[in-house]
Amino acid sequence: MNEKTINRRIFNNKLYKIFVSSFSFLSIIPLFLIIYFVLIRGIKYINLKFIFSMPKPMGELGGGIFNAIVGSFIIVGVAALIAIPIGIMVGIFLSEYKEKKFTEIVKIFVDTLQGIPSIVIGIIAYLWIVKPLKQFSALSGSIALSFIMLPLVIKSTEEVLNLVPVDIKEAAYALGAPYHRIVLKILLPSGSVGILTGTLIGISRILGETAPLLFTAFGNQFLNLNLLKPMSTIPYLIYVYATSPYKDWHNQAFAASTILIIIVLSINLLGRFIEKKWKT
Amino acid sequence: MRKDKAFKIILLLSGFLIVALLSGIFLSLVFSSIPSIKEFGINFLFSKDWDPVNNKFGALPFLIGTLLTSVISLLISIPFSLSISIFLSEILKNKLISNIFQTFVELIAGIPSVIVGLWGLFILAPFMRTLQLKLGIQPIGVGIFTASIILSIMIIPYSASIGKEVISMVPTEVKEGAISLGATEFETLKSVTLPFSFNGIFAGFLLSFGRAFGETMAVTMVIGNSNKIPDSIFSPGQTMASLIANEFTEATTKLYTSSLIEIGLILFIVSMLINILGRLIIRRFKF
Amino acid sequence: MENIILKIINLNAYYGNQKVLKNVDLEIYENRVTTILGPSGCGKTTLIRCINRLHELSPGARIEGKILLKDEDLYQIEPMIVRQKIGMVFQKPNPFPTMTIYDNVLAGYILSGIKLSKEEKDKIVEESLIKSGLWDEVKENLFKKGTFLSGGQQQRLCIARALAMKPEILLLDEPTSALDPIATSVIEELIIELKKSVTVILVTHNIGQAGRVSDYTAFFYLGELVEFGKTTEMFTVPKSKKTEEYLIGKIG
Numbered sequence: 112m113n114e115k116t117i118n119r120r121i122f123n124n125k126l127y128k129i130f131v132s133s134f135s136f137l138s139i140i141p142l143f144l145i146i147y148f149v150l151i152r153g154i155k156y157i158n159l160k161f162i163f164s165m166p167k168p169m170g171e172l173g174g175g176i177f178n179a180i181v182g183s184f185i186i187v188g189v190a191a192l193i194a195i196p197i198g199i200m201v202g203i204f205l206s207e208y209k210e211k212k213f214t215e216i217v218k219i220f221v222d223t224l225q226g227i228p229s230i231v232i233g234i235i236a237y238l239w240i241v242k243p244l245k246q247f248s249a250l251s252g253s254i255a256l257s258f259i260m261l262p263l264v265i266k267s268t269e270e271v272l273n274l275v276p277v278d279i280k281e282a283a284y285a286l287g288a289p290y291h292r293i294v295l296k297i298l299l300p301s302g303s304v305g306i307l308t309g310t311l312i313g314i315s316r317i318l319g320e321t322a323p324l325l326f327t328a329f330g331n332q333f334l335n336l337n338l339l340k341p342m343s344t345i346p347y348l349i350y351v352y353a354t355s356p357y358k359d360w361h362n363q364a365f366a367a368s369t370i371l372i373i374i375v376l377s378i379n380l381l382g383r384f385i386e387k388k389w390k391t
Numbered sequence: 392m393r394k395d396k397a398f399k400i401i402l403l404l405s406g407f408l409i410v411a412l413l414s415g416i417f418l419s420l421v422f423s424s425i426p427s428i429k430e431f432g433i434n435f436l437f438s439k440d441w442d443p444v445n446n447k448f449g450a451l452p453f454l455i456g457t458l459l460t461s462v463i464s465l466l467i468s469i470p471f472s473l474s475i476s477i478f479l480s481e482i483l484k485n486k487l488i489s490n491i492f493q494t495f496v497e498l499i500a501g502i503p504s505v506i507v508g509l510w511g512l513f514i515l516a517p518f519m520r521t522l523q524l525k526l527g528i529q530p531i532g533v534g535i536f537t538a539s540i541i542l543s544i545m546i547i548p549y550s551a552s553i554g555k556e557v558i559s560m561v562p563t564e565v566k567e568g569a570i571s572l573g574a575t576e577f578e579t580l581k582s583v584t585l586p587f588s589f590n591g592i593f594a595g596f597l598l599s600f601g602r603a604f605g606e607t608m609a610v611t612m613v614i615g616n617s618n619k620i621p622d623s624i625f626s627p628g629q630t631m632a633s634l635i636a637n638e639f640t641e642a643t644t645k646l647y648t649s650s651l652i653e654i655g656l657i658l659f660i661v662s663m664l665i666n667i668l669g670r671l672i673i674r675r676f677k678f
Numbered sequence: 679m680e681n682i683i684l685k686i687i688n689l690n691a692y693y694g695n696q697k698v699l700k701n702v703d704l705e706i707y708e709n710r711v712t713t714i715l716g717p718s719g720c721g722k723t724t725l726i727r728c729i730n731r732l733h734e735l736s737p738g739a740r741i742e743g744k745i746l747l748k749d750e751d752l753y754q755i756e757p758m759i760v761r762q763k764i765g766m767v768f769q770k771p772n773p774f775p776t777m778t779i780y781d782n783v784l785a786g787y788i789l790s791g792i793k794l795s796k797e798e799k800d801k802i803v804e805e806s807l808i809k810s811g812l813w814d815e816v817k818e819n820l821f822k823k824g825t826f827l828s829g830g831q832q833q834r835l836c837i838a839r840a841l842a843m844k845p846e847i848l849l850l851d852e853p854t855s856a857l858d859p860i861a862t863s864v865i866e867e868l869i870i871e872l873k874k875s876v877t878v879i880l881v882t883h884n885i886g887q888a889g890r891v892s893d894y895t896a897f898f899y900l901g902e903l904v905e906f907g908k909t910t911e912m913f914t915v916p917k918s919k920k921t922e923e924y925l926i927g928k929i930g
Contacts, residue, residue: 116792117756117759120575120790120791121575124577127580128482128577130474131474132478132482134471135474135478135479135492137471138475138496138547138551139492139499141499142495142496142499145502145507145510146502148513149510197408200401200402200405203402204402204403204406205406208402208403208406213406214406217410220409220410220412222667222670223413223663223666223667224409224413225666226605226662226663226666227605227659227662228604228606228658228659229605229607230605230632230635230636230655230658231605231655231658233639234652235416238652258412289395290398290399291394291397291398291399294398318503319502319503319504319505321503321607321608322504322607322632325636325640326639326640329640349505349506349509350505350508350612353509353512354612361513365513368509371503371506372503372506375501375502376498379501380494380498383494484737562772564768564772567768568773568774568785568836568839569774569785570735570761571732571761571765571766571768571840572761572765572785572786572789573762573786573789573790574786574790578789578791579789582774582789583774583789586776587775587776
């Protein structure tokens with residue numbers, strides 16, 4: 112154990128710290144690169160006209176994305192309306208029936224559902240809704256998105272309910288309260304922040320999803336409020352415009368991306384912020 | 392009392408709903424793949440002819456494309472992801488900066504993949520083109536390698552946060568045992584901390600791999616959409632997911648659609664296996 | 679004839695602004711067992727963590743004062759070297775779970791990247807395990823992982839691991855508080871044997887243990903050294919009132 116080896120080991124230690132720190136900082140650079148380049152090219156095309164007017168026919172300059180904005184709002188809204196109540200119920204189930212074998216199985220199934228590629232979810236929604244109705248529809252898109260949002264709501268609900276101290280439940284039992292009231296009036300309210308987190312993170316996720324909409328909601332150059340007809344959405348519009356040969360559409364894709372990325376990341380950050388509050 | 396019973400039944404039913412949902416998904420995929428399975432059998436996996444005109448379909452180019460992009464992106468992501476895990480759990484001591492850094496890492500996963508694809512198509516691909524010109528290769532810009540780079544950026548947050556969780560869980564007394572023997576932080580990490588966390592870190596990478604396997608939009612926009620088996624990593628190619636994204640709405644015959652759905656079935660099965668394996672490893676990982 | 683091996687001179691230890699050790703002056707004699715005795719929170723663990731420079735790894739931790747090992751200032755040399763000369767055994771047995779028993783004993787060498795021949799390794803492993811009284815119980819299972827051992831055996835493995843580095847001083851931080859009475863007495867007998875080859879500093883709040891194994895005792899209370907002396911003398915005729923109160927159970 113001489114002078115030279117000690118110095119070499121100290122040097123290696125310093126080297127390791129430098130490597131690990133550098134690689135870590137390099138890893139987050141893409142975040143800023145992406146946001147920067149999208150914003151810088153997109154922001155100049157955003158104005159009230161862009162937001163509130165309809166798209167022009169293919170090849171013509173100008174136009175806006177109003178139908179896509181409305182469409183995203185509706186499709187995500189309906190998806191959330193489906194995913195939230197079911198997600199909460201499953202979350203309650205997983206938390207209340209913790210030790211049972213069946214619960215373990217359901218947990219694995221929820222994990223599996225979460226891991227299914229979103230394009231495959233799109234296929235399912237196509238087979239279950241588009242085919243029978245014989246047309247693309249906003250409803251099929253919503254259902255596809257609800258499958259994606261479901262595991263997120265389930266997990267947040269289960270997690271937050273597991274954190275509710277047992278004594279609160281026991282106090283309610285001791286007062287003679289019926290089970291369903293304990294769950295609905297005591298358990299759920301204490302867990303509301305966690306459920307909110309799951310909802311926010313779920314919404315930010317499905318707002319940006321494109322793959323499941325490719326052959327379900329499809330797209331629509333007109334403003335459509337009918338759930339049984341195809342509907343435009345922002346991510347779908349971005350995809351179509353970006354892969355088209357028209358430069359004006361490319362610019363619009365960047366502009367739409369700027370709007371989308373700001374909304375999605377804001378909701379995501381909000382969800383995280385609330386999550387940190389109740390997780391500590 | 393009766394309301395309670397009904398309530399409990401509803402809860403139980405919701406559990407069954409999930410089981411039914413997943414089983415339904417699997418069965419639907421299988422059922423719709425039957426025409427293709429009947430027609431091509433096991434050769435579907437080994438044939439490279441994707442020929443809609445003649446109604447002949449083979450999945451090999453897309454299996455290769457998916458494997459190439461997933462494996463390459465995983466390999467690229469490993470040093471970065473591991474560095475972040477170690478950085479956040481062992482090196483960065485300030486809680487506030489650590490939280491901010493971790494938020495940045497996880498925000499990458501929050502960017503919609505179509506926007507990552509947009510960036511890839513309009514900023515990364517031209518960059519790759521210049522690079523390829525310098526290297527004397529065909530300056531296409533898009534292709535397997537570009538898609539792999541995009542994927543690696545997208546999957547880093549998954550393995551990084553699992554890795555960080557797992558490394559943070561190494562008990563202090565085990566690490567102090569090494570320090571008290573005169574080890575440096577690096578030596579402690581190498582011989583004690585990392586071996587201890589190996590299972591969890593491996594599971595994290597498995598999950599990342601699964602994510603890369605099924606990613607659609609960003610890949611579709613930068614992979615070049617060529618249905619031939621790629622001859623180099625700079626060639627354009629096609630993954631299973633990008634194929635479905637591109638051709639599903641154009642599928643004219645029943646067999647065409649069925650083949651595409653069969654590819655979706657393969658995606659489902661592989662992702663499911665990877666996911667279950669990864670989560671099993673994490674759950675078993677209690678020392 | 680007592681040789682002084684370790685001198686602690688005017689030591690003050692801090693966690694941030696909180697002072698946990700105040701003006702400690704202490705001399706440790708070679709090849710003797712010295713107990714650092716006192717109630718929880720008196721600073722005894724902090725003291726030994728200052729000796730092997732583990733204290734400074736905590737956020738906001740620092741010291742003032744000197745610690746000399748045979749006239750060498752421990753805070754003027756690399757911490758790694760200090761820790762190779764001064765070994766530590768922890769309260770909760772912490773063998774490395776991913777290493778075999780064999781490798782656990784050699785861990786100090788493995789971690790530092792020191793290469794030894796097979797004969798050298800075998801010799802160190804056998805000697806260290808014999809010295810810690812574990813050899814007969816594990817010699818058939820050297821290449822199994824150490825986690826199947828009982829608590830007492832794991833602790834003796836950790837002692838062997840520390841002894842393998844041939845330290846001049848062995849610090850024991852409440853080594854038996856997590857063990858059952860039988861395992862405890864095995865280790866207490868071991869401590870008495872060990873002082874022939876190494877100087878032992880034992881931290882404990884257990885008065886009985888201090889009485890059973892140690893030659894000298896240093897009694898600490900709220901971060902200050904209250905009294906130091908031969909254990910037998912201190913326990914029968916304590917010089918300070920605080921010491922007396924602790925020994926009869928009035929405080930602590």
